[in-house]
Amino acid sequence: MSLTDLAARITANAQLLDAHLQSHNLPYPSTAPTGSPDFPNPNNDPAVESARIAILEDTQTLRNYALGPAQVVRELCWSVCYVLSNPH
16 A cells, blocks of 8 residues: 555545544643543544544554665653553
């Protein structure tokens, strides 16, 4: 799958989430202290959950493709080293 194909899937799922938020008059996600701690999906709509999961998976894949395999492995090793060196 190309980078553009992944980006298009991410955009399509983001549009689905935007439509969900707008149609239910829900606030947009935010990391502000006043923002909701969870993504607003009060009816537990499975299509919304599927879109969220797809965005998370596709953005990780896109990131990994952009980094390349060597950088992905280096970052994985660095994160393990960080966790092991900071046991608290």
